[in-house]
Amino acid sequence: xxxxxxxxxxxxxxxxxxxxxxxxxxxxxxxxxxxxxxxxxxxxxxxxxxxxxxxxxxxxxxxxxxxxxxxxxxxxxxxxxxxxxxxxxxxxxxxxxxxxxxxxxxxxxxxxxxxxxxxxxxxxxxxxxxxxxxxxxxxxxxxxxxxxxxxxxxxxxxxxxxxxxxxxxxxxxxxxxxxxxxxxxxxxxxxxxxxxxxxxxxxxxxxxxxxxxxxxxxxxxxxxxxxxxxxxxxxxxxxxxxxxxxxxxxxxx
Amino acid sequence: xxxxxxxxxxxxxxxxxxxxxxxxxxxxxxxxxxxxxxxxxxxxxxxxxxxxxxxxxxxxxxxxxxxxxxxxxxxxxxxxxxxxxxxxxxxxxxxxxxxxxxxxxxxxxxxxxxxxxxxxxxxxxxxxxxxxxxxxxxxxxxxxxxxxxxxxxxxxxxxxxxxxxxxxxxxxxxxxxxxxxxxxxxxxxxxxxxxxxxxxxxxxxxxxxxxxxxxxxxxxxxxxxxxxxxxxxxxxxxxxxxxxxxxxxxxxxxxxxxxxxxxxxxxxx
Numbered sequence: 001x002x003x004x005x006x007x008x009x010x011x012x013x014x015x016x017x018x019x020x021x022x023x024x025x026x027x028x029x030x031x032x033x034x035x036x037x038x039x040x041x042x043x044x045x046x047x048x049x050x051x052x053x054x055x056x057x058x059x060x061x062x063x064x065x066x067x068x069x070x071x072x073x074x075x076x077x078x079x080x081x082x083x084x085x086x087x088x089x090x091x092x093x094x095x096x097x098x099x100x101x102x103x104x105x106x107x108x109x110x111x112x113x114x115x116x117x118x119x120x121x122x123x124x125x126x127x128x129x130x131x132x133x134x135x136x137x138x139x140x141x142x143x144x145x146x147x148x149x150x151x152x153x154x155x156x157x158x159x160x161x162x163x164x165x166x167x168x169x170x171x172x173x174x175x176x177x178x179x180x181x182x183x184x185x186x187x188x189x190x191x192x193x194x195x196x197x198x199x200x201x202x203x204x205x206x207x208x209x210x211x212x213x214x215x216x217x218x219x220x221x222x223x224x225x226x227x228x229x230x231x232x233x234x235x236x237x238x239x240x241x242x243x244x245x246x247x248x249x250x251x252x253x
Numbered sequence: 254x255x256x257x258x259x260x261x262x263x264x265x266x267x268x269x270x271x272x273x274x275x276x277x278x279x280x281x282x283x284x285x286x287x288x289x290x291x292x293x294x295x296x297x298x299x300x301x302x303x304x305x306x307x308x309x310x311x312x313x314x315x316x317x318x319x320x321x322x323x324x325x326x327x328x329x330x331x332x333x334x335x336x337x338x339x340x341x342x343x344x345x346x347x348x349x350x351x352x353x354x355x356x357x358x359x360x361x362x363x364x365x366x367x368x369x370x371x372x373x374x375x376x377x378x379x380x381x382x383x384x385x386x387x388x389x390x391x392x393x394x395x396x397x398x399x400x401x402x403x404x405x406x407x408x409x410x411x412x413x414x415x416x417x418x419x420x421x422x423x424x425x426x427x428x429x430x431x432x433x434x435x436x437x438x439x440x441x442x443x444x445x446x447x448x449x450x451x452x453x454x455x456x457x458x459x460x461x462x463x464x465x466x467x468x469x470x471x472x473x474x475x476x477x478x479x480x481x482x483x484x485x486x487x488x489x490x491x492x493x494x495x496x497x498x499x500x501x502x503x504x505x506x507x508x509x510x511x512x513x514x515x516x517x518x519x520x521x522x
Binding site for chain 2: 076077105106107115118121122125126165167169170171172173174175176177178182204205206207208209210211212213214215216217218219220222223224230232233235236237238239240241242243246
């Protein structure tokens with residue numbers, strides 16, 4: 001392993017600034033991840049040419065792949081900064097600098113931080129919650145079969161990192177596709193005995209423009225998802241449910 | 254408020270990428286059009302593709318057998334209505350809507366070279382090949398040249414003349430492979446997207462089935478191409494297999510020597 005890691009980072013100061021690349025040389029330590037690389041730069045924000053600069057701005061919180069904040073393009077691929085190890089990258093591209101860039105399909109706020117509000121807007125549109133008003137004690141919720149719990153648990157692991165949307169060929173400004181994460185969350189709450197009261201609303205929302213029909217089944221979402229959600233399965237089942245809802249609405253609504 | 258952050262612009266002009274808009278609930282008809290596009294690929298277009306390839310297999314039996322098949326299809330009741338309702342109109346819709354779908358996608362195989370992603374790209378490329386091929390095929394074989402509905406016997410020769418051009422032959426072979434790929438992968442996509450095969454194992458198994466089906470269909474299609482160009486028995490097929498045989502005059506015998514009247518050979522006057 002080399003004693004120094006070379007890093008190239010695509011930076012911009014404001015949303016409208018031109019992007020520029022800055023290069024850094026970082027002392028290597030075993031088991032580094034991208035978060036610790038960015039931490040080293042923050043400790044000593046000087047480029048490889050010796051010019052002083054600012055620490056890299058990026059979203060992060062938990063540093064253990066559970067908050068979903070630190071998704072970025074690492075060597076061109078959407079990955080989590082916290083769970084991507086330098087050693088793995090060195091094996092992928094030996095003797096090449098590590099390239100960091102912001103996610104390409106979301107507006108840049110600054111450096112590697114992007115505005116991922118579209119996911120949260122989509123989650124609101126499909127009402128990805130269990131509707132309980134909370135003004136008085138509703139008592140215990142309806143019972144869930146263990147089989148339902150087991151099916152729902154993997155879906156509840158979603159960390160809203162938006163990697164499934166970034167890697168999707170259909171998620172772009174032409175289709176305005178909703179993305180796999182929102183569809184999986186709609187399914188999660190459709191399967192909840194209390195949350196299923198909003199099932200029809202969710203399925204109708206997903207049949208709007210940019211809805212589930214825009215999926216091209218490239219299945220990049222499944223390959224890239226850091227939490228291994230059953231996304232293709234969710235799109236398949238929710239697609240069927242959405243179509244049955246549309247058929248039912250056609251004859252009964 | 255002075256402390257509030259300025260609104261984030263809707264697009265970043267520097268990177269040339271517009272912001273992806275949130276879902277529009279309950280608006281538009283793209284769900285219906287996408288489902289019709291998906292369904293039309295199987296029924297009627299896919300069903301017609303199978304019929305077309307099975308009919309072409311008759312060409313292995315020669316110009317007369319192929320001509321009989323063409324005559325049989327053209328003797329269906331209201332065949333022109335059937336042709337427009339179940340072939341041309343669905344095909345035109347599937348092709349144009351599919352082109353629109355393909356143009357709106359962003360292929361990413363350079364960054365994410367995964368099997369499903371290649372399948373996504375290949376479905377669009379094979380669709381575009383089929384689009385270009387079918388336009389020329391329908392124009393040249395159905396709407397120009399000898400009209401086959403009226404002259405079914407000319408079908409074999411018409412196709413054979415077309416495939417005599419090696420570039421056309423190459424185009425037909427490429428288009429046959431592309432179309433069979435597009436159809437069989439399309440069946441797999443249909444089952445996946447309509448929730449018929451949601452599970453990973455179900456999708457994998459059905460994928461193997463679709464691959465086998467597509468391979469068989471493609472071999473049948475290529476065999477029919479071979480029937481027109483590869484079989485020496487039917488090389489230089491008659492222009493019309495059903496035309497009455499032309500009356501051939503026997504060659505006039507040479508007049509005998511010392512003949513004074515060549516029109517009455519053998520009679521010396």
